[in-house]
Amino acid sequence: MHIAAKPDNETARLAALYELLILDTPPEERFDRIAQFAASEFDMPIVLITLLDSERQWFKARIGTQVCETGRDISFCSHAILRDDTMVVEDALQDPRFADNPLVTGAPHIRFYAGAPLALPSGLRLGTLCLIDRRPRTLDTLDLGILGTLRDLAVMELVRTEENHDA
Amino acid sequence: MPDSHILLVEPEPMLRRTVVMTARSLGMSQVHEAASSDAALRMLRSRTFHGAVIAVDCIGRGADQQYDLGLIDRLRADDTPGKTMPIAIMAEQATAELLKALRDRNISRVILKPFRAKVLLETIEKFGASPRKP
Numbered sequence: 059m060h061i062a063a064k065p066d067n068e069t070a071r072l073a074a075l076y077e078l079l080i081l082d083t084p085p086e087e088r089f090d091r092i093a094q095f096a097a098s099e100f101d102m103p104i105v106l107i108t109l110l111d112s113e114r115q116w117f118k119a120r121i122g123t124q125v126c127e128t129g130r131d132i133s134f135c136s137h138a139i140l141r142d143d144t145m146v147v148e149d150a151l152q153d154p155r156f157a158d159n160p161l162v163t164g165a166p167h168i169r170f171y172a173g174a175p176l177a178l179p180s181g182l183r184l185g186t187l188c189l190i191d192r193r194p195r196t197l198d199t200l201d202l203g204i205l206g207t208l209r210d211l212a213v214m215e216l217v218r219t220e221e222n223h224d225a
Numbered sequence: 226m227p228d229s230h231i232l233l234v235e236p237e238p239m240l241r242r243t244v245v246m247t248a249r250s251l252g253m254s255q256v257h258e259a260a261s262s263d264a265a266l267r268m269l270r271s272r273t274f275h276g277a278v279i280a281v282d283c284i285g286r287g288a289d290q291q292y293d294l295g296l297i298d299r300l301r302a303d304d305t306p307g308k309t310m311p312i313a314i315m316a317e318q319a320t321a322e323l324l325k326a327l328r329d330r331n332i333s334r335v336i337l338k339p340f341r342a343k344v345l346l347e348t349i350e351k352f353g354a355s356p357r358k359p
Contacts, residue, residue: 095239099341199251204342207246211239 060155062136071182072112078184078219081109081116088215093119096189096208100201104166104190107176107212108135115185122190123166132160138173139183144202144209147171149194170195172202174209176216187212229254229353232277233345234265234296235315243342244349253346254353262296269299273306276352278336278345280315292316292323294330301330313348315340 065071075081089107097105104122108115115133117126130136134156138145150156150169161168170193173186187209197205231254235241241258248256254275259265265279277300284293297314300307313334316323327335336344 091239095243098339099243099343200247200343200346203247203251204243204346206250207243207342210246211242 059132059157059159060137061131062133062140065140065183067182071110071184074178074180074182075109075111075184077223078216079223080118080216080219081111083118085119089119089212092187092208092212092215093121096187096205097121099204099208100189100197102189102191106135106188106190107185108133108173108188109176109185110136110139118185125166128161134159134161134168134171135173135186135188138186138188139175142175142177144172144174144197144205146197146202148196166190167192169193172197172205174205176209176213178213178216178220184216229275230272231256231349231352232259232265232268232274232279233257233349234259234262234277234279235340235345236260236280237340240340240342240345244345247342247346248349251346254349256349262293265296266299269305269307274310276311276313276349277307278313278315278348278352280340283317292326294326297330297332311352313352315345 093105093107106117107119108117110130114127114130115135147153147156148170150162150171156162168190170191171188173188175183176185176187177183233241233244233256245256245258248254257268259268279296281292281294283290285291297312312332313336314327314332315336317338319335319337334348
């Protein structure tokens, strides 16, 4: 299993995340609605809006799982926030970064993952909107466009949180 | 920027915004959004469109229940540019009455629930690929 490196801007990234005062807050309909729409649109059993803390990934919205966080070292999203575009793992068992990951070999038995990074206007990527399935999948150009739009809607809500704190 | 303009009439904001924003990000047709028939009629007066995707509601109760095709009838009226425009309808279910009513109005595409952004975008892509002269 490959553990993702931390981004070069990790200190600033964590500072921006903590400024939102969003970690460990209750579920909110505005984020749940986006995750629910994605689950229905893509027929995905698991959809998450994740935020990457220093040692964990915490779920602001979650469809299809009762778990509210996992270790950052085993998270797919820690890889996804290292890039601007959506990271797609069509079959985790065929990907040496993830084939022996405990989230693949054990529950929830991830085979497919697509994570669109939640980048603030500053460029800092705080987490992802991600789709997870227990079987290999692919996404076409339209799917990726729709996922990107739903990610943009989630970022708008994060920015709104930021603006409410500033007001 | 694409030169075809498509009208999307859909009351559900998340679906509507997702379709409009995705079409824009992928450089597809320009999709103009309306949340209601009234808003759509205002937009139809202000510009011409090359196609429309329209959600139709059921009105009435019990045996009197029927789809509200008022906007379609306005579009297909003799003196409007929308008379020959390709139109797709979004409906909960395809009843025999609805299909006949749509045939009478020269509508061949019916999108049934569950409504997915992808299906709407594929329809918009087809309408935009060969825009008819409005």
